[in-house]
Amino acid sequence: MKINGVNPSKIVNIYSSQAKSVEKKAEVSQKDSIQISSLGKNLSSYSLDDKFVNSNEKIETIKNQIANGTYSRDSKLVAAKILEEIRGNS
Template sequence: MKVNGISSSNIVNLYNVNKRNVDKKQDAKQNDSIQISRLGKNLSTYSLDDKYVDNTDKIKELKDKIENGTYRPDSRKIAQKMMQGIKEAKSRKL
């Protein structure tokens, strides 16, 4: 009768399987969380609530100008704002 001993590779394999199971259990227990500062909470009320931003008069004025054909946007100002936005976007990516 021949009895084979336990090879070291079998022990390592068992250890790795057991470790993966433990890691999976630990990962399942972790939850993502976020904390918003008091300032952020206060600012969110201003950005989400329309009562702080009243653009109805400005919108009506622009609509009237467009309908009358008197709306003349400043192309230089538009181009400057576009370039500024592109530069800011590039600097955020770096």
């Protein structure tokens, strides 16, 4: 009966071929993507205090007021709100 030792070059070849196939699979799986469901898109129209916000309607109202010359805001109130936001007191 003939007993041969293990040929190290065969083991190295098997290991390197396995390592190459793992690298190729890793390259393919590195593409990430994200999808937002229609429910998530609908939820974006709600504000934090559970009031429905229709931005397009609000913008059109303000545009019409500006065009008609009826849009006016208290400058002190606007300045106070800006300072609150900057300070984080809102």
